[in-house]
Amino acid sequence: AQSVTQLGSHVSVSEGALVLLRCNYSSSVPPYLFWYVQYPNQGLQLLLKYTTGATLVKGINGFEAEFKKSETSFHLTKPSAHMSDAAEYFCAVSKNFGNEKLTFGTGTRLTIIP
Amino acid sequence: DAGVTQSPTHLIKTRGQHVTLRCSPISGHKSVSWYQQVLGQGPQFIFQYYEKEERGRGNFPDRFSARQFPNYSSELNVNALLLGDSALYLCASSPDGGAGTDTQYFGPGTRLTVL
Numbered sequence: 540a541q542s543v544t545q546l547g548s549h550v551s552v553s554e555g556a557l558v559l560l561r562c563n564y565s566s567s568v569p570p571y572l573f574w575y576v577q578y579p580n581q582g583l584q585l586l587l588k589y590t591t592g593a594t595l596v597k598g599i600n601g602f603e604a605e606f607k608k609s610e611t612s613f614h615l616t617k618p619s620a621h622m623s624d625a626a627e628y629f630c631a632v633s634k635n636f637g638n639e640k641l642t643f644g645t646g647t648r649l650t651i652i653p
Numbered sequence: 654d655a656g657v658t659q660s661p662t663h664l665i666k667t668r669g670q671h672v673t674l675r676c677s678p679i680s681g682h683k684s685v686s687w688y689q690q691v692l693g694q695g696p697q698f699i700f701q702y703y704e705k706e707e708r709g710r711g712n713f714p715d716r717f718s719a720r721q722f723p724n725y726s727s728e729l730n731v732n733a734l735l736l737g738d739s740a741l742y743l744c745a746s747s748p749d750g751g752a753g754t755d756t757q758y759f760g761p762g763t764r765l766t767v768l
Contacts, residue, residue, distance in 0.1 A: 575759075582657070582743055582759040583696070629695050640686070640709050641757065643695030 541566045541632045553652045558602075558617040560647050562630030565611065572613040573631040573641065574604055583629065589613065600624070621623035625651045655679070657746050665766045666734050674729040674763045677680035678746030684708075685727040686757060687719060688743040696743055702727055703749075731765075739767045 546561040551629060564570055571590050575583040587598025594606040599621075604615045627648050631641040658677045666672050678685050684703040688696035698711040702721035725746075731738055733741045741762040747755040 580761075580762045583745075584759070585756055588756065631695075640698045640701060640711070641688075641696070642698070645693075645695050 541570065541634065541642050543632050543642060543644040545628075545630050545647050548645065549648045549650065550651055551650040552620045554622055555619050558615070558620045558624065558649065560615040560628050560630075560649065562604075562613045562615065562648045563611050564613060564630075564632045564643060566634075568634055571633045572604075572606060573633070574598065574602070574613075574615050575629045575631060575643075577627040577629065577646075579626075586615070605629055607619075620649075620651050622651050622653065625649055642651055654683070657744055657758055659742075659744050659760040659763050661763060662761065663764045663766075665768065668734055668736060669731065670767075671732050672734060672765060674731075674742050674744075674765070676727045676729070676744030676746075676760060678725050678727070678744075679713050679758055681757075682706050682746035682748050684697070684747045684749065684755070685721055685725065686745045686747075687729045687747065689713075690741040690743055690762070691715050691737075698727070734767045738768055739765060741765075 542565045544563045573588045574586040577583050586602050587596045589596050589606045597603045602617045627646050629646045630644045633641050659733040660675045663688045666748040686697040690696040700719040705721045720725045743762045744760045745757040747757045
């Protein structure tokens with residue numbers, strides 16, 4: 540079985556400060572890992588994903604995440620927060636090949652302080 | 654190209670009623686998945702369909718059913734609605750349901766309220 544744990548249901552950062560959203564996973568097989576963002580009253584938008592290869596993954600809107608197998612982590616970072624980054628962020632895991640079922644974490648609501 | 658579309662956007666039903674939610678995938682996408690997102694939680698997997706065949710089913714009661722049509726659009730049906738079925742129902746499509754590297758593209762969802 541696979542699962543993800545997102546530490547911190549709410550995170551507040553000042554505009555221009557570093558954004559760090561934490562995600563730890565549990566998987567019995569090599570995982571595929573994803574970060575999605577959800578703006579109010581909208582669906583989910585893919586920020587980035589890790590499948591194989593380079594462990595540092597760059598996504599849209601300046602976000603990146605690093606897959607650390609030894610720590611079973613896939614934390615999301617952005618060097619400088621913008622007001623437009625305020626949203627709900629979800630980490631998700633899936634098995635590789637043949638199964639696209641995504642297992643999501645409970646989400647982290649990011650608030651940007653002007 | 655149009656993204657994933659879902660209808661209706663909002664729906665209000667009473668307990669015991671039946672509801673049908675609809676999803677049109679991105680053109681060329683053959684796989685459709687359904688997720689339930691209860692307020693304050695992450696989405697939970699309900700079904701995946703690929704080429705009109707059920708490929709996966711989450712831990713939901715038999716009141717939930719789905720199907721996929723020859724044009725790859727899909728319907729999610731829920732019978733005997735309960736208050737706990739109130740949620741945002743998300744549809745996602747991907748090109749090929751067999752490859753783990755596929756990206757799932759989500760629609761805006763249908764907000765179901767059960768009174």
